[in-house]
Amino acid sequence: xxxxxxxxxxxxxxxxxxxxxxxxxxxxxxxxxxxxxxxxxxxxxxxxxxxxxxxxxxxxxxxxxxxxxxxxxxxxxxxxxxxxxxxxxxxxxxxxxxxxxxxxxxxxxxxxxxxxxxxxxxxxxxxxxxxxxxxxxxxxxxxxxxxxxxxxxxxxxxxxxxxxxxxxxxxxxxxxxxxxxxxxxxxxxxxxxxxxxxxxxxxxxxxxxxxxxxxxxxxxxxxxxxxxxxxxxxxxxxxxxxxxxxxxxxxxxxxxxxxxxxxxxxxxxxxxxxxxxxxxxxxxxxxxxxxxxxxxxxxxxxxxxxxxxxxxxxxxxxxxxxxxxxxxx
Amino acid sequence: xxxxxxxxxxxxxxxxxxxxxxxxxxxxxxxxxxxxxxxxxxxxxxxxxxxxxxxxxxxxxxxxxxxxxxxxxxxxxxxxxxxxxxxxxxxxxxxxxxxxxxxxxxxxxxxxxxxxxxxxxxxxxxxxxxxxxxxxxxxxxxxxxxxxxxxxxxxxxxxxxxxxxxxxxxxxxxxxxxxxxxxxxxxxxxxxxxxxxx
Numbered sequence: 459x460x461x462x463x464x465x466x467x468x469x470x471x472x473x474x475x476x477x478x479x480x481x482x483x484x485x486x487x488x489x490x491x492x493x494x495x496x497x498x499x500x501x502x503x504x505x506x507x508x509x510x511x512x513x514x515x516x517x518x519x520x521x522x523x524x525x526x527x528x529x530x531x532x533x534x535x536x537x538x539x540x541x542x543x544x545x546x547x548x549x550x551x552x553x554x555x556x557x558x559x560x561x562x563x564x565x566x567x568x569x570x571x572x573x574x575x576x577x578x579x580x581x582x583x584x585x586x587x588x589x590x591x592x593x594x595x596x597x598x599x600x601x602x603x604x605x606x607x608x609x610x611x612x613x614x615x616x617x618x619x620x621x622x623x624x625x626x627x628x629x630x631x632x633x634x635x636x637x638x639x640x641x642x643x644x645x646x647x648x649x650x651x652x653x654x655x656x657x658x659x660x661x662x663x664x665x666x667x668x669x670x671x672x673x674x675x676x677x678x679x680x681x682x683x684x685x686x687x688x689x690x691x692x693x694x695x696x697x698x699x700x701x702x703x704x705x706x707x708x709x710x711x712x713x714x715x716x717x718x719x720x721x722x723x724x725x726x727x728x729x730x731x732x733x734x735x736x737x738x739x740x741x742x743x744x745x746x747x748x749x750x751x752x753x754x755x756x757x758x759x760x761x762x763x764x765x766x767x768x769x770x771x772x773x774x775x776x777x778x779x780x781x782x783x784x785x786x787x
Numbered sequence: 788x789x790x791x792x793x794x795x796x797x798x799x800x801x802x803x804x805x806x807x808x809x810x811x812x813x814x815x816x817x818x819x820x821x822x823x824x825x826x827x828x829x830x831x832x833x834x835x836x837x838x839x840x841x842x843x844x845x846x847x848x849x850x851x852x853x854x855x856x857x858x859x860x861x862x863x864x865x866x867x868x869x870x871x872x873x874x875x876x877x878x879x880x881x882x883x884x885x886x887x888x889x890x891x892x893x894x895x896x897x898x899x900x901x902x903x904x905x906x907x908x909x910x911x912x913x914x915x916x917x918x919x920x921x922x923x924x925x926x927x928x929x930x931x932x933x934x935x936x937x938x939x940x941x942x943x944x945x946x947x948x949x950x951x952x953x954x955x956x957x958x959x960x961x962x963x964x965x966x967x968x969x970x971x972x973x974x975x976x977x978x979x980x981x982x983x984x985x
Contacts, residue, residue: 470971509946515829
């Protein structure tokens with residue numbers, strides 16, 4: 459049996475005629491006396507013959523065309539990719555590349571800073587033209603809109619303070635300071651038009667200047683004989699001028715026969731509105747807004763103050779109230 | 788060497804002319820070796836479409852890298868080596884994606900009713916393969932396909948391509964003694980897989 463194993467190990471080379479004469483004679487001598495090994499060799503020989511007789515697999519007739527098509531596709535893809543990553547026409551050393559990159563980066567940053575400052579400066583000019591400061595941007599307008607849409611409910615965290623003396627009867631324009639700020643109180647109380655509120659906003663940060671949202675508000679006080687009737691007329695005027703977003707705030711505190719409206723007037727309509735409102739005033743005192751914005755809107759409170767028909771010497775009062783941000787200097 | 792390989796000097800001349808810009812010389816190389824490459828791919832992969840795809844990949848690779856051929860070996864040897872490498876890579880990726888596993892034909896399958904002899908199903912039901920008339924050849928090919936990769940390649944090179952031991956050693960990068968022992972084990976494994984058929 460051991461002989462059979464060692465002889466069968468030589469069968470592969472025996473079939474391929476790779477054995478020397480001695481090995482061949484050894485194998486053939488064993489085969490002459492061992493039918494088992496002879497049968498195994500026959501199997502291997504048969505297997506070899508079958509394998510050699512296997513049909514050759516032939517490629518399709520258009521194989522060459524297929525390969526050439528693939529080559530062409532690859533070439534076009536390669537040229538596309540190489541065009542994407544084309545080498546620069548001018549060879550520049552790495553340090554020069556870096557310097558160029560830094561210069562471009564610096565220029566981009568400078569331009570960005572310039573534009574940012576330009577926008578800020580522009581907003582500052584607008585604020586100045588309106589007699590107040592805009593900062594930081596037009597966010598206050600959004601808050602103001604929200605206030606009006608909420609039916610003049612105070613938006614949570616939104617307080618409005620006004621200090622002025624325009625409630626007193628006077629024949630001259632008065633300018634009072636309003637402080638319009640967000641102090642993030644979690645209160646939601648109905649708005650009341652209160653003149654006796656604190657005038658100055660004190661920053662909690664001492665003398666350090668803090669940016670707070672500010673807005674210029676104008677107040678026009680018109681003496682009328684009948685506030686309800688005047689209100690209807692004002693509504694009509696506003697409708698004719700196409701001014702929406704009217705908020706009727708109710709009576710002014712301390713003046714039961716008054717009516718306060720809050721509107722946003724586009725700058726181009728402020729002059730004609732003033733002209734129309736002048737017609738409503740009982741005493742026909744002319745008024746105007748001395749500072750007008752170049753663009754945007756003016757927030758305007760119209761106070762229709764009812765006066766007795768026999769009351770003489772009372773004139774309409776237009777006062778410009780400025781809601782200023784709290785700034786401590 | 789097999790009948791596909793013609794005069795070695797002619798191959799060298801064709802390559803030189805191709806590198807000098809005569810694109811038609813590469814076509815001549817394709818026509819000369821397409822049969823050998825495709826047949827080897829088909830025997831190694833056992834699938835017509837895969838063999839066709841890999842054969843084209845091989846000539847594409849050859850087109851791109853023929854500059855690097857230094858004529859240290861015969862061009863046919865170089866091409867056999869590339870072909871086998873491509874086939875082995877494709878087999879690995881096919882195994883990875885199809886999760887096919889190699890098994891011995893004689894391994895019985897455990898079932899509830901006891902062990903059942905495994906029957907080989909053709910893995911390639913393509914119409915082209917169905918045209919193969921000889922049932923015995925089918926069984927042989929299936930048995931060949933079920934062999935270990937290193938046994939399969941050496942059987943194909945020796946029995947089907949008819950290469951000498953020395954050429955096989957050069958193509959596979961192994962010594963002559965390894966060729967002899969591996970070929971012997973491969974034949975024995977195939978013979979056992981085809982027990983009852985031979």
